Amino acid sequence: MENTSLLEKEGPITLEDLKANFRANDFSAYSSGFGDKEESDERNERFEKIRGYFEVAWNQELKALTGKTMQNFSEHSAIGSLEKSEGNFIAGMLGGKFVIAMQGRFHFYEGYPMELVTLPIRVMKVLGIQYLFVSNAAGGVNMGFHVGDLMVITDHISHLPNPLIGPNMDEFGPRFPDMTRPYDKQLRMRAFEIAAGLGYELKSGVYFASTGPTYETPAEYKYYRLIGADAVGMSTIPEVIVARHSSIPVFGVSVITNEAHDDYAEDYVNDGDDVVVAANAAADRMTALFTKIIESL
DSSP states (O other): OOOOGGSSSSSOOOOHHHHHHHHHHGGOOOOOOOOOOTSSSHHHHHHHHHHHHHHHHTTTTGGGGGGOOOOTOOOOOOBTTTTOOOOOEEEEEEEEEEEEEEEEEEEEEGTOOOHHHHHHHHHHHHHTSSSSEEEEEEEEOOOOOOTEEEEEEEEEEEOOTTTTOOOOEEEEOOOSSSOOOSSOOHHHHHHHHHHHHTOOOOOEEEEOOOOSOOOOHHHHHHHHHTTTSSSEEEESHHHHHHHTTOOOEEEEEEEEEEEEOOOOTTTOOHHHHHHHHOOOOTTTHHHHHHHHHHHHO
């Protein structure tokens, strides 16, 4: 595999640079152990759909790459899969730095295998990213958290399948990668300093990921809190694991979109629409925070 970092290129990165890099690196082959002849029709269909997603990105969506500032960066769906939200793989300038961003993500609960859920991280690694910033909508298991809070992720607990199961991709990292520090301490410290300057209050805590797509029961919320979780969601951790496998420093933030407590009123229900509203309400603060952190790097 030709692992060329476009970020090391002198001068502006052009669309042609990206297309050439895409042709030189078969990103669709970065699904460990995948062989179209051995796979089911359903699995092949999903695989081809994601391959097409990146091909469209290279041919159309990345035209904004020519040194322009990213527009409408924060306009996204909080629980956005690439099928239901904007579904863009976009690139441009943010905080004075070249960035690549996913507007939406693949979820395990949608039926995608883990190697495809995490494929975008492999693509971005080959393109030469130096840091990975992740965000999600999460329920606040911590009784001190409220809707609209931003929680800097300090650690995580996963009940999702590990995306590194299967043949190791030695060109990216070791068979048994260390996960002692999944979220970069220096980036976390910088976030709190910048947030103070912006007048934002940040929380910090442990993120728990379940498979979904159901919301958790009150007993499950209580259990997650007892084992050390502060927020619960259905994503993020697989991408973080793959990033750390590739030695990419990670910074993560959860938007608390509902209070995941075990003492609900009799008529309370979790509502996905309320989650989207709460996450979008926090989008401006998170965008400002991310921009300032990126600017400081």
